[in-house]
Structures are given as C-alpha cells and as structure tokens.
Amino acid sequence: MKKDSFLKLKFIATPLKYWWLFIGFFFVVGFFLGLNNKIYFSYIDKKASLFELMWPEVLEWVIWGVLCPFIIILAKKHAKNSSSGWLSKVKFHVPVAILTSFLYAVIYAYLRCAIGFLLNEEFLWSFSRNFMYRLFYLPIPLILYSSIVGMTYAVSYYQQFKDEALKAAEIQQKLAQAELLVLKKQLQPHFLFNTLHAISTLMHKDIDAADKMIVRLSHLLRATLENTGIQEVTLKQEMEILKIYLEIEQIRFQDRLEVSIEVDPAIYDKKVPNLILQPIVENAIRYGVAQFAKQGKIAVVAQQVNGHVELKVVDNGKGMPSTQVADIKEGVGLTNTRMRLQQLYGDKGQLILNNVGQNEGLEVKVLIPA
Incomplete structure (x- = not known):
C-alpha cells in the first residue's frame, strides 16, 4: 500500500476494500499471543505443541478481523445519519456491542468445536461449554468493539476537520x-x-x-x-x-x-x-x-x-x-x-x-x- 493511503487512513474510509488488512493485523495479534502461551507453558514445564497453543488464539482474533470492517461501516453510517450528541451514540452502540459480542461467542464456539473435531483434540469441549467460556470473558469483546468504534469516530472527525479546513482555505x-x-x-x-x-x-x-x-x-x-x-x-x-x-x-x-x-x-x-x-x-x-x-x-x-x-x-x-x-x-x-x-x-x-x-x-x- 502506498504511503499516502495510510496517511489518509483509507482502510477506515473503505473498510471492505481492505478486509485483508484487518484479517492480517488480527492474525498477527493471535500469532504473538499463541507464541506467548508457548513461552509460558515452557516456563511451567507443561508440554504442548506450538500449533496446539496458537490456532485457538489465531481463530479468536481472526474472527474479530472479519467483524471489524462491518463494525466500522456501522459506526460511520450511524455517525453520518445521527445529528445528536454522544448520548445518542452510546444508546445505539451499547446494545449493538452486546449483540456483536454474542455473535462473536457463537462463531468462536462453533468453529472451535468443528476445528477441534477435525484435529482429533484429546480434550474437546462442547459447543455450549465453549460458548459459556467466551461469555465469561464478555468485557474483552465489549472493550474491543468500543475501541474499534472509538477509533472510527476519531478518524472520521479528524477527516471532517481536515476537509472543512481545506474548504475554508x-x-x-x-x-x-x-x-x-x-x-x-x-x-x-x-x-x-x-x-x-x-x-x-x-x-x-x-x-x-x-x-x-x-x-x-x-x-x-x-x-x-x-x-x-x-x-x-x-x-x-x-x-x-x-x-x-x-x-x-x-x-x-x-x-x-x-x-x-x-x-x-x-x-x-x-x-x-x-x-x-x-x-x-x-x-x-x-x-x-x-x-x-x-x-x-x-x-x-x-x-x-x-x-x-x-x-x-x-x-x-x-x-x-x-x-x-x-x-x-x-x-x-x-x-x-x-x-x-x-x-x-x-x-x-x-x-x-x-x-x-x-x-x-x-x-x-x-x-x-x-
């Protein structure tokens, strides 16, 4: 990607066009978290292969890479259509954040069981157990959703400020x-x-x-x-x-x-x-x-x-x-x-x-x- 593409933050302006960028970014996050798990297991003398520890983390974060462009589009559309203040935005995004977190938990639980079954994992959790496990960590998806929306608003307002300044100039x-x-x-x-x-x-x-x-x-x-x-x-x-x-x-x-x-x-x-x-x-x-x-x-x-x-x-x-x-x-x-x-x-x-x-x-x- 050209340098000016990053400077203008085009991946925020047209997120679906740069879906691979989001997936790639979250894949890297999952990779390093899996690597961290491997280092931790080695430290406590618990045996597990790097692949076993890495793929669940990669799966978890790649799902967010898929969801991220749609969250950005939703945030941009609501910001464009809403002329009210921050209270209206909070009222809109709180239920959407909860629904998105539930959707993420469902997708993760299903794929975790399916991939675990294909890999013949020794300790295979059921769909319901994986789902409940994700819900137990609900604050993390909510924070991720809020961070994505916050960044989208920040970039949108910055771009709007630049456009208005350019028009004035x-x-x-x-x-x-x-x-x-x-x-x-x-x-x-x-x-x-x-x-x-x-x-x-x-x-x-x-x-x-x-x-x-x-x-x-x-x-x-x-x-x-x-x-x-x-x-x-x-x-x-x-x-x-x-x-x-x-x-x-x-x-x-x-x-x-x-x-x-x-x-x-x-x-x-x-x-x-x-x-x-x-x-x-x-x-x-x-x-x-x-x-x-x-x-x-x-x-x-x-x-x-x-x-x-x-x-x-x-x-x-x-x-x-x-x-x-x-x-x-x-x-x-x-x-x-x-x-x-x-x-x-x-x-x-x-x-x-x-x-x-x-x-x-x-x-x-x-x-x-x-």
Whole structure:
C-alpha cells in the first residue's frame, strides 16, 4: 500500500476494500499471543505443541478481523445519519456491542468445536461449554468493539476537520485571488487614463512625439493584456514592461527626465507582482519631476538583500515633510501596491517610503520574499 493511503487512513474510509488488512493485523495479534502461551507453558514445564497453543488464539482474533470492517461501516453510517450528541451514540452502540459480542461467542464456539473435531483434540469441549467460556470473558469483546468504534469516530472527525479546513482555505484563496484581480483591474485603467491625458496634451505641441507615444502605448497594452489574470511574473518581464512605460514618459518630458535602471542579472527569474513598479515610477514622475522645472532623475534598482528581492525607485524631487513620513496620504498607486503585497505575501511583503536627505528626493522600496 502506498504511503499516502495510510496517511489518509483509507482502510477506515473503505473498510471492505481492505478486509485483508484487518484479517492480517488480527492474525498477527493471535500469532504473538499463541507464541506467548508457548513461552509460558515452557516456563511451567507443561508440554504442548506450538500449533496446539496458537490456532485457538489465531481463530479468536481472526474472527474479530472479519467483524471489524462491518463494525466500522456501522459506526460511520450511524455517525453520518445521527445529528445528536454522544448520548445518542452510546444508546445505539451499547446494545449493538452486546449483540456483536454474542455473535462473536457463537462463531468462536462453533468453529472451535468443528476445528477441534477435525484435529482429533484429546480434550474437546462442547459447543455450549465453549460458548459459556467466551461469555465469561464478555468485557474483552465489549472493550474491543468500543475501541474499534472509538477509533472510527476519531478518524472520521479528524477527516471532517481536515476537509472543512481545506474548504475554508480554498475559499480564502479564491477570495484573495478575487481581491487581487480587482486591484489589478483598478490599476490598469488608472494608468491608461493618465497616459491618454498625456498624449492628449502632447497632441497640441508635438504631433510626432504624440504619435510615438501612441505606438509605445499600444506595445504596453499588448504586453499588459498578455498577462491578464496573472498575479506574478518574472522580474525580467516586469522590467520589460517598465521600460516601455518609461519610454512613453521620456517622450513626454524629453530632456527633463533622466532614467537609470540597475538590475542584478542573477534575480531576473525571481517572481514579482505583475505591474508592481509602474505605479511607483508613475508617482515618482508625478511628484518628483512634473512639478519642478529642473531635470528630474529616476533611478530603479533591483537586487536581492537578506532573502528578499528589493525593488527600489528613487527620485530627486522634494520628498516628504519629515513629520509626515509615517502617515503620508497615499494615492491609488501606492495604496493599491501596498494592498497587493499584503494579499500575496502577508507581512513578508513590504512597501517602505523614505526621504533621501533634506528635500533631495524620495526613496520607495518594495521588499518581496525571494
């Protein structure tokens, strides 16, 4: 039997299919008890062959091996059909346990006489004597029955708990995926409207530049649509989309925007959230470049630090007033980014904002578990 069969306890779920397992287990129990009898007889200098001492024990326990699957089925069926508590189960199983013990005593007494007769035993007990002998030890069958039923309930409740936990996890995962999809869908039109507005503004100043921007926008939309529904992409794919976006912005700002990109080639295959950098760079351009007449500088750095992929966007704008770093009012882009990191990575995904010197710019850092 495969390892996962034992882990899932399939012999409890489908006991009749594994009848041989129950018989084999109880046969081994009977074998060792017979062996123990042989050792005991040898100790007290009483002569008896191993076979004579073993087969009654094996017979006794093999009968339980035959009864065991049916007891499990009965316990599972009653547990499934009964919505009441433990008192109802006790009321049901006590009489069934007594009847099963009587049935076991009848089967054992009959087979004990029949096999003893075939083996020409010197001291052959009658059916009634064997039956009464078994009834004298009635507590043992009752304990065995209770143990089988108890184990069945324990496994059933454990499996039910696991199934419910799995369903809850699946629901939570689907909810998280739905929320991520909503966040991503929110981000795409936000970026698109901003870019179209930039094109509209440029149309009155430079037709050729606006035309180039439209071509780049079509490339960007195609690349974005190819990853629709995908929450994570490789860093290489993310950087390719970011470069197209930056080409659009460089056409818009021309000499006023200087961009540098530095990526560690060793982490190109690492997974990052889809479109995680675009809203951060957009914010840097909006607040660090567009509002000032001086040349704007945007630096994008991607590296692995302390088990995290660190994505960093730095601008040379005004930054934030130091008293408001902790409670800055974030717009759609940063809020969206922070929520996506929380959904995908929990506390392991972070968005950190820091001023660069005194009025020398803003550093936005994204930490993603590698």
